[in-house]
Structures are given as C-alpha cells and as structure tokens.
Amino acid sequence: MVQRRPHPGRSRARWLGFSAAIAVFGASLTACVGVIGDADEDTTEAESLVLAAPALPRLTAAQYQSSLAELFGASMPKAPLEDDTKPFLFYNIGASSTTLSEFGVQQYEESADAITRYAFADPARRAAFVGCEPAAPGDACVESFLRRFGRRVFRRPLTDEEVTRWVGIAQTLADPSAWEGLRLAVSGVLQSPHFLYRAEVGVPDDAAPGRRKLTGYEMATRLSFLLWNQGPDDALLDAAEQGDLDKPEGVAAAAERLLDDPRARSAMQAFFRQYLDLGRLDGVQRDPAAYPYFTPTLKEAMRREVELLVDDVVFGSRGDARSIFSTRKTFVNADLAALYGIEAPGATTDTFVPVELPADGPRAGLLTLGAFLTMNAHETRTSPTARGKYVRERVLCLEVPAPPPGVDTTLDPPMGDPKTVREQMEAHRTNPACAACHNFMDSPGFLFEHFDSSGYYRTVFADDVPIDSSGDLDGKPLANARDLATVLETEPRVGRCMVQQLYRHAQGRVETKGERLALEDLASRFAGASFDFRTLLIELVTHDAFRYIGEEESP
Known part of the structure; x- marks a missing residue:
C-alpha cells in the first residue's frame, strides 16, 4: 500500500481527479494503443511495409521538465518524479511500456502545485505569465489565457468543451480571488493526461488502407520530442494549424528549423x-x-x-x-x-x-x-x-x-603464477x-x-x-x-545499427518485422547521404514509417 502524505490545498484540487481522468483518457484510446515488442518470430519476412499500432508514451522526466521550463522559465521549482526506465537502451521505450504508480501520480500533483505557486505568488511574474488581469473569476482574460496556455500544454487547441471545463474550474475555485482559481485551473491542466501522455491516434487515410495518418498536431509533437526533447513551440503548432505538416516537404522544412536550434544539439546528445x-x-x-x-x-x-x-x-x-x-x-x-x-x-x-x-x-x-x-x-x-x-x-x-540457467559466470581468482x-x-x-x-x-x-x-x-x-x-x-x-x-570504418552494419537505434528511440518501441523494410530503406538513404546523421534525421521524420501508424488489431 502506498502511504500518502497530506498536501496543502489537496481538498480543493483533489476533485480534479487525475486517476479518474487517466482512466477515461485511457479508455477513449483503447482502440489506438499498441503493444511494445517484436512480432511473432515464426512469421515470414514482410514483403511490404506494415506499421505497428501506436504506443501511448508518458513524458520522460527530462521531457516533462524541459517542456515546463519553456512555459515557466528555468528557475521554476523542480519536484522529484518517478524514475524513468530504459529497456532496449532508451527512456522513450520505458515511457511507452511502464505504468505510473499511485505515488507517481502524487508526485505530478505536488510538482504542479509547486510550479503554479511559484508562477502566481509574485504579482509581476503572474502578470507577465498570464498577460492580462482577471477582473472576475472566469472572465474573458481567464478564458483567453487558458486557450493560449492549453494549446501549448496539450500540444493542440483545446475543444470548446475543454475550455468550458477549465474556465468553470477557475470560477469554482476562485477563493479568495480570481487569481487563485486560475492557479488551480493551471495546476489541473498540468496534471492532465493530455499533457503527461503523448496520444497518437491519427486519422484514416483512403490512400493508405490499413494505416492511419498522424494529424498535423500529432506530427508537431513527434517532431518536437524527437528533435528538441520537449513540446512544440508556437511556430510548430502554427505550422500544424496551417496544414504544413501534412506533407513530407512541410515536415522537412519544420525539421530543418528545429535542427538549427541549440535545443536540437541537446536532444541528440541525450540520444x-x-x-x-x-x-x-x-x-x-x-x-x-x-x-x-x-x-x-x-x-x-x-x-x-x-x-x-x-x-x-x-x-x-x-x-x-x-x-x-x-x-x-x-x-x-x-x-x-x-x-x-x-x-x-x-x-x-x-x-x-x-x-x-x-x-x-x-x-x-x-x-x-x-x-x-x-x-x-x-x-x-x-x-x-x-x-x-x-x-x-x-x-x-x-x-x-x-547465460543459460545455472551456469556460473564468475572467474576463479588466479592461482600460482600470474x-x-x-x-x-x-x-x-x-x-x-x-x-x-x-x-x-x-x-x-x-x-x-x-x-x-x-x-x-x-x-x-x-x-x-x-x-x-x-x-x-x-x-x-x-x-x-x-x-x-x-x-x-566501412562496416555496413555500423550504419544500419545507428538507423535501428534511432528508429527505436523515435518510435518509443522496438521495431516489428513489418517495419524492417522501413529500416532497410532508411539505411540505404543514410548510406546515400554519406552517413550524414542530420540527413538521416530528415529522412526519418519524412518517412511513411514516422508519419503514419498502423491500425490496432481487433481482439
């Protein structure tokens, strides 16, 4: 049993219901969430590209912290989070295959509370953060801010229903002031599964039966977390809104911009x-x-x-x-x-x-x-x-x-002569x-x-x-x-291995047999570009294997 500690303000914030929200969120995506792992080893080699169903990765600790630092500034408080795991080498795979404990949920709540108290405690800081002064709980200032802020946090525009919900929370919890209601609404947004998890649902594509094409906003999210290890900025979300990320050439242009930013160097170093x-x-x-x-x-x-x-x-x-x-x-x-x-x-x-x-x-x-x-x-x-x-x-x-079970892998200490x-x-x-x-x-x-x-x-x-x-x-x-x-220096497997490792890191899972053609194609393009890693990144993000996902198989 997890021992829970009392937390200031929990009685008012608890009803925001992270646990209930994640249950509803997960249920709504059941048809879109895949399983990590390899395909059946007995199947024959795929003759065409067959994409895997999507994963539902949670943000890694680094992604969580860097995304919030972009929103609140690098001096924001950093609360401890549940440790990441890295099966098959990468934290992204661990984020797609491990579950969050009850204590981990509590840590997200405490982190959101600490960050919002920091942001709203100082009048000058909160004015700069919100950009307007609420005249009354849930007024036009509150609504416009929540729309802007929610777009960055959820990495897509909020629906009208979501706006109504979060404005309502800001009104209901506005005690002793409109500022406190807005703070608690922001705290709730930061605990939402729509922020903490990366949902990739896609839309049906008549030109590609058996696949779903990622939306522009989903592509913006994939690009940003791969190339910056954090959520997309306004420019990338604008590109999604304008339809620029619906085509490979638009994705390539966006990726080039991201790769020119110093954050790309940091993200690639992490890889x-x-x-x-x-x-x-x-x-x-x-x-x-x-x-x-x-x-x-x-x-x-x-x-x-x-x-x-x-x-x-x-x-x-x-x-x-x-x-x-x-x-x-x-x-x-x-x-x-x-x-x-x-x-x-x-x-x-x-x-x-x-x-x-x-x-x-x-x-x-x-x-x-x-x-x-x-x-x-x-x-x-x-x-x-x-x-x-x-x-x-x-x-x-x-x-x-x-090693086989029962085999002693230790070496005996040297005896006699060295x-x-x-x-x-x-x-x-x-x-x-x-x-x-x-x-x-x-x-x-x-x-x-x-x-x-x-x-x-x-x-x-x-x-x-x-x-x-x-x-x-x-x-x-x-x-x-x-x-x-x-x-x-000239071993072909070295280049292919780099492609495979990058693919796993980008997808947050191990490739399936149906995706081997994608890896072979990317390895060929990598070789054709004289093994320039930046070119490989562009080839990856514009490839169908990155822009599409497979359909979830019926149970």
Whole structure:
C-alpha cells in the first residue's frame, strides 16, 4: 500500500481527479494503443511495409521538465518524479511500456502545485505569465489565457468543451480571488493526461488502407520530442494549424528549423548518451593507488570527451557518423591527455582542446577512449566479455543471449603464477554451455587487452607477462583495437545499427518485422547521404514509417 502524505490545498484540487481522468483518457484510446515488442518470430519476412499500432508514451522526466521550463522559465521549482526506465537502451521505450504508480501520480500533483505557486505568488511574474488581469473569476482574460496556455500544454487547441471545463474550474475555485482559481485551473491542466501522455491516434487515410495518418498536431509533437526533447513551440503548432505538416516537404522544412536550434544539439546528445550507455560511467570506481592516472574528475572528462566528439561529427563537421568508432580526432582536457600520453597545448582540467591522436598510436575511435574502456571493465581487471558484448550489441546491433540457467559466470581468482585474463577465461571458452556465446563476445573483446581497467595503455601485465591483444570479428583475424577501428570504418552494419537505434528511440518501441523494410530503406538513404546523421534525421521524420501508424488489431 502506498502511504500518502497530506498536501496543502489537496481538498480543493483533489476533485480534479487525475486517476479518474487517466482512466477515461485511457479508455477513449483503447482502440489506438499498441503493444511494445517484436512480432511473432515464426512469421515470414514482410514483403511490404506494415506499421505497428501506436504506443501511448508518458513524458520522460527530462521531457516533462524541459517542456515546463519553456512555459515557466528555468528557475521554476523542480519536484522529484518517478524514475524513468530504459529497456532496449532508451527512456522513450520505458515511457511507452511502464505504468505510473499511485505515488507517481502524487508526485505530478505536488510538482504542479509547486510550479503554479511559484508562477502566481509574485504579482509581476503572474502578470507577465498570464498577460492580462482577471477582473472576475472566469472572465474573458481567464478564458483567453487558458486557450493560449492549453494549446501549448496539450500540444493542440483545446475543444470548446475543454475550455468550458477549465474556465468553470477557475470560477469554482476562485477563493479568495480570481487569481487563485486560475492557479488551480493551471495546476489541473498540468496534471492532465493530455499533457503527461503523448496520444497518437491519427486519422484514416483512403490512400493508405490499413494505416492511419498522424494529424498535423500529432506530427508537431513527434517532431518536437524527437528533435528538441520537449513540446512544440508556437511556430510548430502554427505550422500544424496551417496544414504544413501534412506533407513530407512541410515536415522537412519544420525539421530543418528545429535542427538549427541549440535545443536540437541537446536532444541528440541525450540520444547518443543512451545509445552509447554513458550513464554507466556514474558507477565507475578505481583505486587511485592502483590506477594513478584515474583522477577524481576523470569520469566526467571521459563523458565530456564523447559528447564533444559526437557534437563535432553530427553538427560540426557533419562527417560520416560511423567515424565516431574510427576517427583519430578527439577532444581532451589535461587529465585525458595524461592518460593517453599525448600533447594537448592549451588543455587544462576545465578546458578541452581538439587533438589528433598519433597515426602510429594505439587509439582510434570511441572504442579506444576512456569512457568505453572503463565502463566495460571490472574495478581491478579488464573484461573482454563486457567489451566484446558492447561491440556486438551497441555497435553492430546483434543480440547476445543471457547465460543459460545455472551456469556460473564468475572467474576463479588466479592461482600460482600470474595468469592473463585470456588464460583465466579459457574455462568459459572451453565449457560447452558457455563456449558459443563467449567466443562471440570475447573474440572482439580481446582486441582491447592492451588497455587496462582505467583506459591506460600498457604493453605487459604484471611481472612482464606479455599481452596478447589478438582476436577476430566474425572470423576475420585482427591484431588489436586499431585494426577493429579500421574494419568498423566501412562496416555496413555500423550504419544500419545507428538507423535501428534511432528508429527505436523515435518510435518509443522496438521495431516489428513489418517495419524492417522501413529500416532497410532508411539505411540505404543514410548510406546515400554519406552517413550524414542530420540527413538521416530528415529522412526519418519524412518517412511513411514516422508519419503514419498502423491500425490496432481487433481482439
């Protein structure tokens, strides 16, 4: 049972009925909500594009906060919310597949109350926010504001019935003043499922039987949350109202505008942080005595290095997006320069500078940078399995099954003479229950053995035991991580994997078999654009797979 705490003003606001509203809202959309997951594995390959029914994603915490910051300002109070989850890597998928607890509902209520008290407490702030002075509860000022505000919050115009309802709430709760009634109405709007959830219902399209075309306002919402990670602005809603988003060329023009805005860089960084799993850096710990280069600020430096590299490839040079796994260009501060053993004039602990990694050095691409190497290693030793698994799953989008039930995955501590990690892992690689998967993961994982658990390059183990960094990728023998970077530079699966990950992030679900043609088409367009990621974004948002949804199957 959830223990509920008393809340100021709840007796008046509770009847706004979030729980009842979500029940009605969900029931009204039953015919339009799909199920997350893959299609039946036994079905044959789709011969035409068959779109999945829509999801009903709740706003992620970041989307919720950034949307409200646009409306109320960055200094608004930020109340805690229920934690997001990220199955299949992405918070958007978690938002489409997890339910909200009773306590989560309470948190939304408390957040709305805190934000509206902040907005309405100061006379100058509330006057600027509302834009007029209510002369009486529910008057023309209140109605015009609720229409404007509701359009931004619900990401579409309010119906006349909705306007009447919210004006009525402002009138009924106007005690001791019209301002208080309006505050509570705004608080209720912020708790509405029409704000907290993204409904994608679409309309029937005679030209495309079996599909529903998203409306202009639904497209505005999809575009904005993908490219800005927040709700649409007035210009995008105006484009929807004028019908500009009903055609691919209008969608492309709107997307170009959004991508030129700094908010797009922030949203794409959020995508790549999830895709590359940078959140795992938070849990990295190393003993400074054993790893002298691992300074207290190094984890954040590693994270920032990857962010700067991604930003340069996607928005700066707009080069081949696959090059993040092979480029010799990176951005370092003084700590990273020391770890990598390179010169970086102008770098300090706080200042990052662009550098070109030595052509004859051991590093090239993200998989030889500190973030990847430390995230995928144990606290006191490397992990070829974790590093190889990352290559398989994150870079090539291949599935690595979980260990069979009852199989011991721990390694025995070394006995007698020092053993290399490769020698210790032979027990797994020779065990029939483990061999197939470990060969699949460990073969590319061994390529990184020259890099220790902190990302430092070494040539020998303890007591001068030589390091063997040889391995392979799908039977192709490779000597080290640099060889792998060279292979990944032109590996077709890298580009296709980026398309797949972006598609899942944008849709808030895993693709179905019927959508594989869409992924193949987008991968082809990506390749045709020399793997320019910005072009991929435009191709995605103008594609039928983004502008249409499938019909919900009858039970």
